[in-house]
Amino acid sequence: MTRSADRTLDWTDRVLEVEAGAVAHGGHCVARHEGRVLFVRHALPGETVRAVVTDDQGGSFCLADAISVLVASPDRVEAPCPWARAGGCGGCDFQHVSPEAQRALKTTVLREQLSRLGGVESEVSVEELPGGALGWRQRIRLAVDDEGRAGLRAHHSHEVVPIADCLLAPSGMLPDLLERSWPAGSHVEVAVDATGERRIGTRSRQRAAGREWDLSPGAFWQVHPHLADALVGVVREWAAAPSGGTAWDLYGGVGLFAAVLGEQVGPTGSVAVVESSPAAVADGKRALADLPQVWFREGRVEQVVKGLPDPSVVVADPPRKGLQKQMVAAICDRAPERVVYVACDPASLGRDVTLFAARGYGLAEVRSFDAFPMTHHMESVALFTRS
Template structure:
């Protein structure tokens, strides 16, 4: 008897399929969750409680697929008309929530942050994503334009290298972009555009920003917060929570040009020490120039995990890691040095939630947290967490 041939697994692919779905809760990443025929759809341009018609944009054959709402059959009361015509299915990938009333955007972000803290961090929190001054448009003072193979500058489509030839971006200050978008540029490159503290537009050139009571001269491409109110807001929270002891030792990890080091230096005083660890040699050069009057600040160029081994034990650590967060290795290395407090600046709520659990496993509890809507019209937020020994 010939053995039966195993059945070939059926691989689902709903790409380009149009589905009518009931939209459920918001999820991290700028979309909401819907279900269809036992599978999960992550639907952009939708809102919880809506019924929408959605086209599947990406399906790898697993338990979920990605989709865009292309028409709204039953709208949410929080839905508004998007101010930008490119904020739609098949349009620019920069904005996730232009179709949402601004206060409701913050509610969605609050829901996501609390869910990530609970599910990944094991912490129930009443944190609320706070509004920053300036409104939902015109806030983005630093922007990177992509240039296509025909030399046209624009913005990327969602999860794509395609350059969308927009005429303007409403998140940028008025007048910052239109003339640049009309010109032709060397193909397949990019343009770094910024409006600095003087109100001048800078195109791939040095700029000046102001925060923590001083001016910062930044080299082209140097990191600085894109929302004009965020740098000072974060510096104020660090000042309140770090409480570095007079004459003590503090670390500013992933410190950039030393924004938080300036705050810590005032707390430890001339007899204390603040070490800034930053991988970008250009940022270190900018920081040394900006803080040349603070002899207690020492900049170290290099990867954080390599540099801190040779540093004296800190009383306070401030860490502002990239989107992936600190992760297990860095949480372990920081807590092994037994600081009294760790002030953690986080731009990704999932990474923060995971690291909350890692800190707790190392004997540090989350004692305070604030979050700011530093990126209106998008799903992004900026949070600050304080960890102290249990």
């Protein structure tokens, strides 16, 4: 039965007693009831819970949220945030899980996606970053409801949930902003930069790769303060761009990885950064003005790469959908020695592992970081080499 096969079957708002099974990609656990699959938030594997069905399109599965726990997992803890609950804020998936168990769940998901979609068995584990599970999120985009109140979105919804604070943000970053009135339907961009200053819709300064970066409002930058340098360290080791060589930095943003590649290829080499955001390109050119071997090309990656010189090494940090068939082919057809792939979605990574393998590039290494504690998200880096 497909998701839309039986529109008359609707369990929405039904409360069911189910046993939660394995964790699934997306922060849910898999349960079954009367032949149908339920993806249950706020549950843990092995628990018996009462769950309310929150979304049912009449197919073979529906979405649900645990509202009470009858048999608890030993990994369950009290959620520190009162809005991290059924019907509450959609930002956190795992506040009811100990930090160690959160990483174990993410490791399970990552290995399963690599195995099922990529056809590879890996012993990769999701690694802890410094700083703990709270207070790490240095950039937040608040939504504003029709009454001018700022808050965060409910899960899979445009509904704005009014909150008094967010425990993922540094202390003091949000409370006064959440008390203000804002233009209805707008958004509020808030960041804490490397100087410790709070920026509201203005430029911010960050530090990584031994440099300072002056960023335009809304420019992409990793929200965990330790992730940028963690990724830089892996890229530096795995890219190993040769002196005098040519490298690509695709979906390069402000050129964080290009800073490393530029140092590796040296003044006789060349690094092409491809980025679609004009503001990011401008920020990157300013930040890397001392590396003339690094040059930026603004535009869609799939179009710009056609005119680039053949690379020795490619670094790619695509959006959540991953590289997909067209870009994997475009990269492999140019025969780089190595491809370093930064992936924020394990399913996209697993699929692209298969696409690279079909083009003669095997998965040589993979690491993953718990860059988004309390959520199901993770950041992974994969190294592909020619067979």
